[in-house]
Amino acid sequence: MRPPATTPNGSPSNSTPSRREFLAGTAAAAAAASLAGPATAAARARQDATIPIALVGCGGRGTGAAGQALSTKGPTRLVAMADVFPDRLEASLDQLNASHSHRVDVPAARQFLGLDAYREAIKCVSPGGVVLLATPPAFRPIHVEYAVSRGCHVFMEKSFAVDGPGVRRILAAGEEAGRKNLKVAGGLMSRHYRPLEEAVERIHGGAIGDVIACYAYRMHSPVGFSPRRAGEGELAHQIRNYSNFTWLNGSFLLDWLIHNLDVCCWAKGAWPVSCQGQGGRQVRDAADQLFDHYLVEYTFPDGTRLMAEGRHMDQCWGFFGDVIHGSKGCALLGEGVTEPKLYRGHRPTPKNQTWKYAGPPCDHYQAEHDLLFEAIRKDTPYNEAGRCAHAALVGIMGRMAAESGKMVTWDEALSSKLELAPGLDHLTMDSPAPVQPDARGHYPVAMPGITVAV
DSSP states (O other): OOOBBBTSSBBBSSSSSOOOHHHHHHHHHHHHHHHHOOOHHHHHHHHSSSSSEEOOOOOOHHHHHHHHHSSSSSOOOEEEEESSHHHHHHHHHHHHHHHHHGOOOOOOGGGGEEHHHHHHHTTTTTOOOEEEEEGGGGGGHHHHHHHHHHTTTTEEOOOOOOSHHHHHHHHHHHHHHHTOOOOOSSSOOGGGHHHHHHHHHHHTTTTTHHHHHHHHEEEEEEEOOOOOOTTHHHHHHHEEEEEEHHHHOHHHHHHHHHHHHHHHHHHHOOOSHHHHHHEEEEOOOOOOOSEEEEEEEEEEETOOOEEEEEETTTTTTOEEEEEEEEEEEEEEEEESSSSEEEEEOOOOOGEEEEEOOOSOOHHHHHHHHHHHHHHHHHOOOOBBHHHHHHHHHHHHHHHHHHHHHHHHHHHHHHHOOSSSSGGGGGGOTTTTOOOOOTTTSSSEEEEEEETTOO
């Protein structure tokens, strides 16, 4: 079965679209928007209402998301916060009070700690409020499900799941949100970066011909690792270093390359049907689970390829972005490329440049929240859950292929029953961590040819 494509609002369709179908769908959505009538009295009242917000996950990205949500048009108020670490919640609250004090009202009674703290924070804004979810990705499906069950709109930071069962839970929660007329936004902010949007529109319009090859890169210095704090338990230590443990972040390939994997699939107008790849831990010696390099080859339904390359090593060539080759030209774009450009031929030199963005500046982190809150206030459809879940699956299937050394299909990854952390719904801060160090303090690392990933 072909992997489902997505409609302009991010919901799954039944087949991978041709470029013509993709453009027709986009045009139809624009036409529908232009036919919308004037706001009713109820809609005007909704636009003037104060929208309560709860923040679940108070690290840097969560704090940033809260600031952006509080900067949208119309009255908003942050009323509840949740995290597993009191120092992070306190630091986040201090920062938000300093920048948005008139929109922050989070007394001690609405500051919640622990792995079940999300429930209490969400209850403070349900139904009808907005929940910002920015914990490590392993917990995203659990939190999205609960927010939707309580009738809340959702902003969910990437990545959205770490395994096939998690992806299925996000898809199901997104469908339930649709039935309840709830809005769901996902943290793939590149989709709302106007320079990139315009570049992809031009690619879909044939500016570089038919897309024949895509390359996604994230190459930079090593991912950091924090030593265990005095008195900190094993589970807390791993959560604080969530980027270093596969059960929490789904791998470097997923959590760090997801934006550019998504952009390549967006430019192509399709999701991959299979992949194979490799990776390993060649230089890294930190006590964690990270591979320090990945190379995964994806195949699209028409047989063209996407190559994804990730490396975090010192003193090596670095690049963060996407290169798209078409039958008549190429494009340099993606997360990490602030100025997307199109070129004739396949050499991206200044003399071959045919287009670069000339419009106003765009803050895509702010734009994704502006769009979500506008949809809530105007009560227009907005649901990115399906598209975000599928983007996560691209990274997940790549990790499965690289870590096992096997070819993995889209259907195998989506239907996989393998959970990276079984029983996560019932985990408490007193529970044993899902992975444990051995006698030398080393954690299990995937071994291609031996590890079972599907």
